[in-house]
Amino acid sequence: MRTSPSLLSLTIDSAVLNLSNIADLSSLPDHIVVDLFLRTLRAGKLNERVLKLFIATGKDEVFSLIRALNIRATVIPVLPTTIKDDEIDIVIGAVRSDLTSFMNEWRPMFSRFHLIIVKDPDLKEELKIPEGFNLDVYEKPHMDQVVGSSTSVFFSGYACRYFGYLVSRKKYIISVDDDCLPARDPKGFVVDAVAHHITNLTTPATPFFFNTLYDPFAEGSDFVRGYPFSLRTGVKCALSCGLWLNLADHDAPTQALKAKQRNSRYVDAVMTVPAGSLVPISGINIAFDREVVGPALVPALKLAGEGKFRWETMEDIWSGLCVKVVCDHLGLGVKTGLPYVWRTDRGDPIASLKKEWEGVKLMEEVVPFFQSVRLPREATTVEDCVVEVANAAKERLGLTDPVFARAAKAMLDWVNLWKSVAYISSSSPAV
Amino acid sequence: MATVSPTPLLKDELDIVIPTIRNLDFLEMWRPFFQPYHLIIVQDGDPSKVIKVPEGFDYELYNRNDINRILGPKASCISFKDSACRCFGYMVSKKKYIYTIDDDCFVAKDPSGKDINALEQHIKNLLCPSTPFFFNTLYDPYRDGADFVRGYPFSLREGVPTAVSHGLWLNIPDYDAPTQLVKPLERNTRYVDAVMTIPKGTLFPMCGMNLGFNRDLIGPAMYFGLMGDGQPIGRYDDMWAGWCIKVICDHLGLGVKTGLPYIWHSKASNPFVNLKKEYKGIYWQEELIPFFQSVTLPKDCTTVQKCYIEISKQVKAKLGKVDDYFNKLADAMVTWIEAWDELNPSGAKSAELPNGAAK
Numbered sequence: 001m002r003t004s005p006s007l008l009s010l011t012i013d014s015a016v017l018n019l020s021n022i023a024d025l026s027s028l029p030d031h032i033v034v035d036l037f038l039r040t041l042r043a044g045k046l047n048e049r050v051l052k053l054f055i056a057t058g059k060d061e062v063f064s065l066i067r068a069l070n071i072r073a074t075v076i077p078v079l080p081t082t083i084k085d086d087e088i089d090i091v092i093g094a095v096r097s098d099l100t101s102f103m104n105e106w107r108p109m110f111s112r113f114h115l116i117i118v119k120d121p122d123l124k125e126e127l128k129i130p131e132g133f134n135l136d137v138y139e140k141p142h143m144d145q146v147v148g149s150s151t152s153v154f155f156s157g158y159a160c161r162y163f164g165y166l167v168s169r170k171k172y173i174i175s176v177d178d179d180c181l182p183a184r185d186p187k188g189f190v191v192d193a194v195a196h197h198i199t200n201l202t203t204p205a206t207p208f209f210f211n212t213l214y215d216p217f218a219e220g221s222d223f224v225r226g227y228p229f230s231l232r233t234g235v236k237c238a239l240s241c242g243l244w245l246n247l248a249d250h251d252a253p254t255q256a257l258k259a260k261q262r263n264s265r266y267v268d269a270v271m272t273v274p275a276g277s278l279v280p281i282s283g284i285n286i287a288f289d290r291e292v293v294g295p296a297l298v299p300a301l302k303l304a305g306e307g308k309f310r311w312e313t314m315e316d317i318w319s320g321l322c323v324k325v326v327c328d329h330l331g332l333g334v335k336t337g338l339p340y341v342w343r344t345d346r347g348d349p350i351a352s353l354k355k356e357w358e359g360v361k362l363m364e365e366v367v368p369f370f371q372s373v374r375l376p377r378e379a380t381t382v383e384d385c386v387v388e389v390a391n392a393a394k395e396r397l398g399l400t401d402p403v404f405a406r407a408a409k410a411m412l413d414w415v416n417l418w419k420s421v422a423y424i425s426s427s428s429p430a431v
Numbered sequence: 432m433a434t435v436s437p438t439p440l441l442k443d444e445l446d447i448v449i450p451t452i453r454n455l456d457f458l459e460m461w462r463p464f465f466q467p468y469h470l471i472i473v474q475d476g477d478p479s480k481v482i483k484v485p486e487g488f489d490y491e492l493y494n495r496n497d498i499n500r501i502l503g504p505k506a507s508c509i510s511f512k513d514s515a516c517r518c519f520g521y522m523v524s525k526k527k528y529i530y531t532i533d534d535d536c537f538v539a540k541d542p543s544g545k546d547i548n549a550l551e552q553h554i555k556n557l558l559c560p561s562t563p564f565f566f567n568t569l570y571d572p573y574r575d576g577a578d579f580v581r582g583y584p585f586s587l588r589e590g591v592p593t594a595v596s597h598g599l600w601l602n603i604p605d606y607d608a609p610t611q612l613v614k615p616l617e618r619n620t621r622y623v624d625a626v627m628t629i630p631k632g633t634l635f636p637m638c639g640m641n642l643g644f645n646r647d648l649i650g651p652a653m654y655f656g657l658m659g660d661g662q663p664i665g666r667y668d669d670m671w672a673g674w675c676i677k678v679i680c681d682h683l684g685l686g687v688k689t690g691l692p693y694i695w696h697s698k699a700s701n702p703f704v705n706l707k708k709e710y711k712g713i714y715w716q717e718e719l720i721p722f723f724q725s726v727t728l729p730k731d732c733t734t735v736q737k738c739y740i741e742i743s744k745q746v747k748a749k750l751g752k753v754d755d756y757f758n759k760l761a762d763a764m765v766t767w768i769e770a771w772d773e774l775n776p777s778g779a780k781s782a783e784l785p786n787g788a789a790k
Contacts, residue, residue: 209635212597213604223610224607226607226636226669248569249568251580254578267625269621276633277566278566280568281568317582367584367587
């Protein structure tokens with residue numbers, strides 16, 4: 001006859017089943033904590049949160065077990081099961097040469113995927129990249145080979161990443177600046193920006209009517225009362241813009257004025273930017289569907305005093321406005337909000353402001369221009385739309401400042417480049 | 432910009448309008464936040480029932496008899512047996528700001544566990560500008576710790592006056608009946624720490640459960656329609672008002688904000704009852720949204736009242752054929768404006784704005 005399990009044993013079994021409701025184990029005697037730990041392992045219920053719970057008890061036996069079993073807290077990204085790893089490229093524009101700590105911090109999130117690292121052609125030093133990644137590195141010679149010199153398209157500075165977009169053969173691209181690290185959410189968990197961007201891109205966007213509970217496709221959310229049912233299927237999301245903790249993407253005058261201000265507010269929402277509404281899309285933390293909208297991300301607006309800090313550029317803002325106008329015309333969606341990245345403190349806004357302030361002034365022309373662009377019904381492809389925007393820019397802004405005439409030309413050259421170089425898979429759908 | 436100045440109480444400039452048919456017990460929880468203010472209670476349903484107001488509140492209470500007495504034949508525009516009757520409270524108020532809340536809404540807690548003073552946040556929202564012309568990716572740029580992002584034109588950073596502050600709800604979310612039936616157990620537990628301006632040209636579903644507005648700027652457009660007894664539709668009162676006010680705000684260059692504050696919504700109404708009320712609305716909104724999206728107001732509509740009368744004309748012309756209800760509604764909209772102007776004779780505040788620019 002088998003002896004029935006002890007009350008203690010039953011209690012520990014029950015605790016294993018209810019781990020999600022337990023917030024603190026430190027009051028338990030050591031031998032019970034160890035027993036609970038082993039049974040948790042056996043039941044396959046050890047995850048990052050549970051591991052933290054055991055570590056928080058401070059018990060030596062728990063630490064010995066962790067060391068002995070070589071348990072490490074790694075973040076396993078949870079991707080939608082419909083997405084295969086080989087559909088994603090992570091494109092990093094290297095504006096600085098030493099990418100060691102950057103790559104190591106992102107390793108848990110990046111290592112599954114193919115990476116494209118593009119070196120700023122103005123960068124003199126050799127790139128330092130740690131081992132263990134599946135990647136391709138592109139430098140100036142590659143650019144010259146692919147693009148030739150007879151083009152006004154520029155890949156210097158932050159715009160070097162566009163070369164990566166051009167040569168990528170994948171459907172989805174995720175791109176973050178090389179001074180950004182993974183952020184933590186208010187509960188202390190590391191944010192998997194890659195998985196989050198993919199979720200944004202693979203769930204519909206809802207640009208035609210504002211949902212007051214933000215993303216209706218998020219867990220625990222839905223469309224609110226009064227949201228027309230015919231609009232609930234949504235449209236394809238072409239672009240996902242993430243945000244930044246710590247050093248937010250303010251312009252130089254703003255950051256100089258509020259020198260100590262750092263963004264610590266984690267806004268737990270993703271939302272679709274409504275159709276017809278323009279938005280300054282920062283290039284610091286973005287993802288997009290390259291097959292659907294690739295040509296619309298244009299390396300076009302190069303400021304006269306453009307430099308190696310975001311405060312000294314506006315290329316991404318111009319590019320983003322172009323993408324939004326094209327998406328609005330073609331019925332595609334743009335989302336903004338999560339995921340956050342942690343943007344490290346770098347540079348001096350006052351120095352940047354002294355060097356380059358034209359960009360801020362130019363926005364006074366740029367925004368009204370994009371707000372007034374009307375694309376003709378005949379423009380049904382992304383390439384056609386970009387050409388229309390370029391022609392309109394040349395016509396309406398070309399005489400205001402030569403930088404705009406150059407931008408317009410760069411856009412036209414970019415479309416041609418895209419048509420001749422970019423990989424279009426046979427299965428990629430027309431928009 | 433060193434210290435953040437405390438939010439003014441505005442206790443002599445703000446009325447709290449509460450529609451009720453049962454009781455006002457919920458006010459006890461709100462006492463620390465509401466007691467300084469004047470309440471306007473609009474009692475729906477049986478006027479012979481006595482609604483007890485908790486001690487210590489300064490209030491005026493109107494039941495159906497009062498509404499009929501004050502408005503005479505124009506009382507026909509005020510709904511009966513529906514919380515839409517609350518708009519009568521907006522009409523009789525003499526204050527600059529209104530906050531309206533449902534009697535099943537309680538004080539919520541923020542993620543740190545602190546009680547949320549919803550009224551204070553609404554006042555903050557209403558007193559600082561909106562930014563409808565260009566989306567700020569860091570949401571409300573005037574909030575502590577936030578600002579405009581790179582690329583935001585400086586000429587647009589002054590913003591425009593805020594007419595409406597739309598708050599949200601934790602616990603029972605404001606779902607329609609079909610969604611309630613499919614997800615009866617879903618609760619909104621996500622605290623989104625943001626206020627944002629709804630861009631110009633974008634419509635939204637405005638919920639009347641937790642709503643603040645500047646009565647001087649937009650009051651006459653806050654008509655909550657014909658709902659309830661004798662009407663083919665219910666639970667679309669706030670929706671209707673929301674579409675009207677957004678079109679008018681877009682035309683007059685005013686802002687509408689949504690997001691914080693949260694209140695705790697405690698009661699899930701019966702989804703089957705709701706389905707009966709909303710049924711026609713679910714079909715009609717497919718026509719209503721394109722209608723509102725395409726409404727254009729002529730340049731000479733420079734006051735809220737003029738804009739509203741113009742919308743009522745277009746409702747009759749274009750929606751009358753969807754259902755005769757819209758003919759009645761269009762007439763009621765006109766009656767409402769007549770009643771509003773009667774009770775609020777212009778002279779001092781005519782809500783005429785300098786830039787009545789056409790859309």
